[in-house]
Amino acid sequence: MSSSRYxxxxxxxxxxxxxxxxxxxxxxxTEFSSSDNHNICPVCTGxxxxxxxxxxxxxxLASKTGLALxxxxxxxxxxxxxxxxxxxxxxxxxxxxxxxxxCENGYLDVRLSEGAVKRIGVTRAHIEEDAGKSSxxxxxxxxxxxxxxxxxxxxxxxxxxxxxxxxxxxxxxxxSVVQYLGVCDGNLEEGSMRADCNVSIRPxxxxxxGTKVELKNINSFRxxxxxxAYEVSRQADLYDNGDQDQIVQExxxxxxxxxxxxxxxxxxxAHDYRYFPEPDLMNLMxxxxxxxxxxxxxxxxxxxxxxxxxxxFGLSEQDALLLVQxxxxxxxxxxxxxxxxxxxLSANWISTELMRVLKESKQDIKDFSVSAGDLAExxxxxxxxxxxxxxxxxxxxxxxxxxxxxxxxxEAKGLVQDDDPNSIAKFIDQVIESNPEQVxxxxxxxxxxxxxxxxxTMRLSKGKANPDLVSELLKEKLSK
Amino acid sequence: xxxxxINAKASEIVEAIKSKKISALEVTEFFLKRANELNPxxxxxxxxxxxxxxxxxxxxxxxxxSEPLGKLAGLPIGVKDLLCVKDQVTTAASKMLANFKSPxxxxxxxxxxxxDAVILGKTNLDEFAxxxxxxxxYFGVVKNPWNVEFVPGGSSGGSASAVAARMCPxxxxxxxxxxxxxPANFCGIVGIKPSYGRVSRxxxxxxxxxxxxxxxxxxxVEDCALVLEVISGEDKMDSTSLxxxxxxxxxxxxxxxxxxxxxxxxxxxxxxxxxxxxNLQTVIEKLRADGHKFNEVDLPLTExxxxxxxxxxxxxASSNLARYDGVRYGYRSDEVSNLESxxxxxxxxxxxxxxxxxxxxxxxALSSGYYDAYFEKACKLRAKLKKEFxxxxxxxxxxxxxxxxxxxxxxxxxISDPLQMYLNDILTISTNLAGLPAMSVPIxxxxxxxxxxxxxxxxxxxxxQMIAFAxxxxxxxxxxxxxxxxx
Numbered sequence: 010m011s012s013s014r015y016x017x018x019x020x021x022x023x024x025x026x027x028x029x030x031x032x033x034x035x036x037x038x039t040e041f042s043s044s045d046n047h048n049i050c051p052v053c054t055g056x057x058x059x060x061x062x063x064x065x066x067x068x069x070l071a072s073k074t075g076l077a078l079x080x081x082x083x084x085x086x087x088x089x090x091x092x093x094x095x096x097x098x099x100x101x102x103x104x105x106x107x108x109x110x111x112c113e114n115g116y117l118d119v120r121l122s123e124g125a126v127k128r129i130g131v132t133r134a135h136i137e138e139d140a141g142k143s144s145x146x147x148x149x150x151x152x153x154x155x156x157x158x159x160x161x162x163x164x165x166x167x168x169x170x171x172x173x174x175x176x177x178x179x180x181x182x183x184x185s186v187v188q189y190l191g192v193c194d195g196n197l198e199e200g201s202m203r204a205d206c207n208v209s210i211r212p213x214x215x216x217x218x219g220t221k222v223e224l225k226n227i228n229s230f231r232x233x234x235x236x237x238a239y240e241v242s243r244q245a246d247l248y249d250n251g252d253q254d255q256i257v258q259e260x261x262x263x264x265x266x267x268x269x270x271x272x273x274x275x276x277x278x279a280h281d282y283r284y285f286p287e288p289d290l291m292n293l294m295x296x297x298x299x300x301x302x303x304x305x306x307x308x309x310x311x312x313x314x315x316x317x318x319x320x321x322f323g324l325s326e327q328d329a330l331l332l333v334q335x336x337x338x339x340x341x342x343x344x345x346x347x348x349x350x351x352x353x354l355s356a357n358w359i360s361t362e363l364m365r366v367l368k369e370s371k372q373d374i375k376d377f378s379v380s381a382g383d384l385a386e387x388x389x390x391x392x393x394x395x396x397x398x399x400x401x402x403x404x405x406x407x408x409x410x411x412x413x414x415x416x417x418x419x420e421a422k423g424l425v426q427d428d429d430p431n432s433i434a435k436f437i438d439q440v441i442e443s444n445p446e447q448v449x450x451x452x453x454x455x456x457x458x459x460x461x462x463x464x465x466t467m468r469l470s471k472g473k474a475n476p477d478l479v480s481e482l483l484k485e486k487l488s489k
Numbered sequence: 490x491x492x493x494x495i496n497a498k499a500s501e502i503v504e505a506i507k508s509k510k511i512s513a514l515e516v517t518e519f520f521l522k523r524a525n526e527l528n529p530x531x532x533x534x535x536x537x538x539x540x541x542x543x544x545x546x547x548x549x550x551x552x553x554x555s556e557p558l559g560k561l562a563g564l565p566i567g568v569k570d571l572l573c574v575k576d577q578v579t580t581a582a583s584k585m586l587a588n589f590k591s592p593x594x595x596x597x598x599x600x601x602x603x604x605d606a607v608i609l610g611k612t613n614l615d616e617f618a619x620x621x622x623x624x625x626x627y628f629g630v631v632k633n634p635w636n637v638e639f640v641p642g643g644s645s646g647g648s649a650s651a652v653a654a655r656m657c658p659x660x661x662x663x664x665x666x667x668x669x670x671x672p673a674n675f676c677g678i679v680g681i682k683p684s685y686g687r688v689s690r691x692x693x694x695x696x697x698x699x700x701x702x703x704x705x706x707x708x709x710v711e712d713c714a715l716v717l718e719v720i721s722g723e724d725k726m727d728s729t730s731l732x733x734x735x736x737x738x739x740x741x742x743x744x745x746x747x748x749x750x751x752x753x754x755x756x757x758x759x760x761x762x763x764x765x766x767x768n769l770q771t772v773i774e775k776l777r778a779d780g781h782k783f784n785e786v787d788l789p790l791t792e793x794x795x796x797x798x799x800x801x802x803x804x805x806a807s808s809n810l811a812r813y814d815g816v817r818y819g820y821r822s823d824e825v826s827n828l829e830s831x832x833x834x835x836x837x838x839x840x841x842x843x844x845x846x847x848x849x850x851x852x853x854a855l856s857s858g859y860y861d862a863y864f865e866k867a868c869k870l871r872a873k874l875k876k877e878f879x880x881x882x883x884x885x886x887x888x889x890x891x892x893x894x895x896x897x898x899x900x901x902x903x904i905s906d907p908l909q910m911y912l913n914d915i916l917t918i919s920t921n922l923a924g925l926p927a928m929s930v931p932i933x934x935x936x937x938x939x940x941x942x943x944x945x946x947x948x949x950x951x952x953x954q955m956i957a958f959a960x961x962x963x964x965x966x967x968x969x970x971x972x973x974x975x976x
Binding site: 051054055056057058059060061062063090092094096099100101102152281283284285288289290291 | 572573579581586589591592593595690691692693694695697698699725726727728729804805807808811812813814816817818828832852855856857860864
């Protein structure tokens with residue numbers, strides 16, 4: 010492939026919808042599912058004379074995110090107006106931050122799939138308001154203003170990514186961070202997180218960046234990779250043919266169905282936004298108290314958490330990364346591991362049994378009916394050999410449906426492992442007696458039949474017999 | 490009727506209603522009748538609310554039930570048609586908003602109503618408050634009650650004309666570069682532009698957000714002060730309003746206190762007419778005789794104030810007026826074929842030439858490549874101008890100056906020369922740039938019997954001292970008892 014001769018350079022702007030009850034500059038609800046034009050008022054529909062008033066919660070959420078991204082928090086920042094005409098922008102300007110954003114000069118460490126760690130620079134993060142949503146119907150269009158004035162944090166990266174997968178990993182890591190912080194639900198499909206990717210290529214060794222193209226309209230991680238990959242090969246083809254001049258600074262939209270990007274507007278059509286300081290708002294101040302409080306309450310982020318899980322619980326890289334993806338899952342695991350004192354067993358159970366159940370029932374760990382303490386109890390029964398692994402799985406299923414504890418189920422159903430050699434010996438005798446043919450086979454060297462005896466004995470014990478003991482006694486008796 | 494409503498002070502009217510000497514209904518009917526009779530001649534109101542007598546009846550109900558009454562009980566007030574009143578048409582004197590019914594009320598109107606004022610109607614103005622003569626209104630020129638061939642000034646010309654003709658005892662105006670003080674001056678009444686941040690701008694159609702302030706206009710200083718008490722104070726809907734203490738301005742007086750009064754050299758230049766000069770000289774002499782001290786001071790940046798002001802005001806306006814796009818409300822052209830033509834035609838067909846001129850100027854000043862040379866430079870100059878005033882106030886209590894270089898001019902005289910029109914504001918705009926409180930107080934008349942006022946400028950948020958001094962100034966007015974032509 011020709012693109013192997015070129016280095017890919019990617020910078021990403023991610024719009025994160027900050028999780029507030031009310032909008033950025035008015036008291037309307039931010040409820041996503043409300044009926045059209047339900048959450049609107051004079052302020053967010055740009056009525057004559059209406060004025061914006063800052064939602065204080067946004068200052069907290071933006072600063073918190075900035076700190077997590079290792080940014081410098083500007084204790085005095087400023088709003089500006091970005092002027093442009095579009096029907097879904099009711100004031101014909103967007104209130105955003107321009108010269109003085111609230112967060113600057115940070116970074117995010119991203120774990121790449123090969124296990125390496127890459128530090129991606131975060132140029133800035135600034136607060137701005139969302140626009141409304143237009144829909145077009147033949148010869149007329151409708152606008153829903155529910156989304157206007159919903160608070161966004163635009164996080165701008167340095168052009169530090171070098172491949173489509175690095176780009177996707179960066180956005181994934183960023184999503185994990187904002188979800189951990191609880192500042193955003195991180196839903197790409199529903200648009201509460203949106204990524205615009207600036208993509209350029211250059212021959213290896215060239216210092217100057219190539220002309221960048223902005224890709225918009227990408228609403229899944231898979232599409233981030235695919236859209237960039239397509240764009241890179243489109244640009245590489247132009248380079249190969251000596252047509253690199255035809256790479257122009259423009260905005261291109263990604264069409265997922267055709268897996269293609271197409272031009273939306275070129276630089277010549279670009280707006281002159283005529284930014285100027287927003288006179289209706291005072292400077293945005295982050296107080297010393299708030300900053301100190303946020304710093305003291307900084308939570309452990311996924312990257313650090315995975316490191317700690319590896320170190321103190323002896324987890325594998327793969328298990329650790331899997332468990333830290335979602336904050337609630339990581340916390341669930343940690344509780345199970347601590348209470349059961351069996352971290353590896355906990356990691357195995359959660360990453361296989363529990364995650365399977367969640368996936369099958371399309372549930373989130375937040376709504377899962379079995380508490381971490383209850384799962385720990387089950388795992389203790391298993392690790393102390395009170396029950397065996399097979400019984401443990403059945404008990405787990407029952408815990409989910411009945412919301413009873415493992416101990417109660419095991420006791421009520423008499424599922425405690427049978428460790429009594431005498432009662433197990435009786436089962437074995439029964440099996441040997443009723444299967445003379447197989448005994449003959451085994452004794453003549455066909456050792457595979459052993460599993461048949463094992464299965465028959467377990468069945469007679471209704472699964473309760475200690476499998477190790479069964480195996481031991483079987484070998485003893487069959488060799489006689 | 491036990492009081493002469495036509496010349497009564499607001500406080501006297503309210504007191505008469507409270508003590509049942511007169512009913513709120515009688516008061517409202519008196520001014521409503523006068524407004525209806527005089528409006529065809531003066532065009533001071535864009536809309537008169539004939540149902541305002543219902544508001545008056547409610548006040549009378551309160552009186553009869555001995556319920557507590559507000560500070561403005563039963564006082565009819567005209568409100569500049571730039572302030573939104575819920576469910577009423579708010580036009581900003583533009584074709585663009587000629588049919589716009591506001592879904593909400595401005596904070597100022599809510600505060601007036603909370604103190605039991607009666608909103609008589611919406612007064613005329615220059616389109617979107619852009620003008621100094623009230624000739625740019627889509628609803629026609631307003632006439633000066635002292636001589637109907639003359640302009641009332643602008644942009645709050647409707648409010649000034651209405652008060653001067655006593656169609657209402659008090660009116661509300663807005664002042665971005667002199668829009669309260671200049672028409673008050675031309676119409677022989679009192680007008681206060683409060684400190685920036687003193688009065689909420691919520692619900693006031695924005696012209697230039699960093700300069701706009703709402704203020705009262707009335708026959709007497711005390712009436713203006715009373716209304717200012719009501720409308721002042723922090724509003725959680727306006728982030729630029731400040732939570733500073735609001736005094737009982739109507740009770741302020743200097744008493745025996747002698748003060749230092751600054752006379753800026755640049756405000757008494759050659760451009761001043763003989764009439765204005767003489768009238769000011771007369772009051773200065775009277776005040777000096779009372780023992781007040783006058784100091785000549787220097788405000789050298791005054792010469793840059795006009796260009797600074799027009800760059801900032803037009804830049805902000807170009808953004809503030811962008812929302813009038815024909816999409817959600819307001820005028821929409823009939824001949825629209827696509828989105829671009831919707832914008833172009835709706836705006837082109839409904840904004841007047843002065844509004845278009847300022848929007849283009851502002852758009853240009855903010856454009857990439859010009860921002861640093863124009864808008865940013867203007868902001869820097871503005872900061873310096875503010876410092877210049879601060880220095881004057883280190884050793885002076887107030888500034889006294891003319892409001893305009895001359896009395897009201899004739900209708901049509903300057904409308905074709907925008908620059909000449911802009912120069913009208915030279916003595917008033919600096920205080921908007923500096924955010925200072927300033928007011929216009931009548932002090933006399935020209936040989937042609939046109940009113941002349943003086944401007945009082947005070948320290949930031951020192952409305953107390955400004956009003957106290959204005960009361961003294963008011964008492965020095967010569968030729969008391971002059972009446973406008975229409976009386």
